[in-house]
Amino acid sequence: xxxxxxxxxxxxxxxxxxxxxxxxxxxxxxxxxxxxxxxxxxxxxxxxxxxxxxxxxxxxxxxxxxxxxxxxxxxxxxxxxxxxxxxxxxxxxxxxxxxxxxxxxxxxxxxxxxxxxxxxxxxxxxxxxxxxxxxxxxxxxxxxxxxxxxxxxxxxxxxxxxxxxxxxxxxxxxxxxxxxxxx
Ligand code: IMP
Ligand code: MG
Numbered sequence: 001x002x003x004x005x006x007x008x009x010x011x012x013x014x015x016x017x018x019x020x021x022x023x024x025x026x027x028x029x030x031x032x033x034x035x036x037x038x039x040x041x042x043x044x045x046x047x048x049x050x051x052x053x054x055x056x057x058x059x060x061x062x063x064x065x066x067x068x069x070x071x072x073x074x075x076x077x078x079x080x081x082x083x084x085x086x087x088x089x090x091x092x093x094x095x096x097x098x099x100x101x102x103x104x105x106x107x108x109x110x111x112x113x114x115x116x117x118x119x120x121x122x123x124x125x126x127x128x129x130x131x132x133x134x135x136x137x138x139x140x141x142x143x144x145x146x147x148x149x150x151x152x153x154x155x156x157x158x159x160x161x162x163x164x165x166x167x168x169x170x171x172x173x174x175x176x177x178x179x180x181x182x183x
Contacts, residue, residue: 001163004176005153010145010169015155018144019047019127023054025142026095026125034058035093038084040110041065042164043099046156047127047144051097062088064096066106080113090118099156100128100147104138111138127155128169 010018037059039048052059062084082089094114096107101124111122125142132149147169153159154166159176 001166004163004173005166005170006173008168008170009147009150009152010155012167015144015168019050020054022125022142022144023051026051027055027057029123029142030055030057030059030093030095033093034060035095036060036062036084036088038062038064038094038096038114040096040098040106043156043158044097044127046164047099048097051125060088062094064110066110080110082113082117086117089114091120093121094119094123095141096122096124098124098126100130100152101126101138101140101143102130102133103135105136107140108136108138128152128157 037048037052037055039045039061041063042065048061052061064083065081066079096110096114098107101107107124107126111124114122123141126140127144129140129143129146130149131146150171151159152169152171153163154169156164157169158164159172163172
């Protein structure tokens, strides 16, 4: 698996420092406000679990799935499933946590849907932000790192379902894309 990596862009140490910093920002923003962290599956599971353990104020945890169709390297149509019950959304302050903000379609659609279902507030915190790829007007309230327009894997981010378990973030070698019909 490591052989498929072209270049390591964020080491484990860099990731730790970035999450420490963004966790402080989130903690300060929510001091005195009860909130729910909504982890966007599957990509954010590793970031969300590292993030919440650095936030020493009361919070609840919920999940939402938003999968784009296909295994490709661009985001297609979205299928949404909310794991919090309706009662966990209405009137709540929600913090959507995602692996990467790319075109912005996922988070802007999730925010609209959760707002429609009665959330009092919907903010977002992303591990990576790729501003060059934005297709809709959407900015994250918090982000750990900004990255260039390059497809990356590791620390939760996948290509065709693989590489989420890499402890660092890296770019893939061209050969690793070969043979994947959809990508
Ligand atoms: P958006 O809706 O275009 O912002 O897409 C967000 C989703 O696309 C992420 O949650 C990822 O699943 C996927 N994605 C976008 N860029 C990358 C990348 O560089 N590596 C892995 N997944 C990516
Ligand atoms: Mg993905």
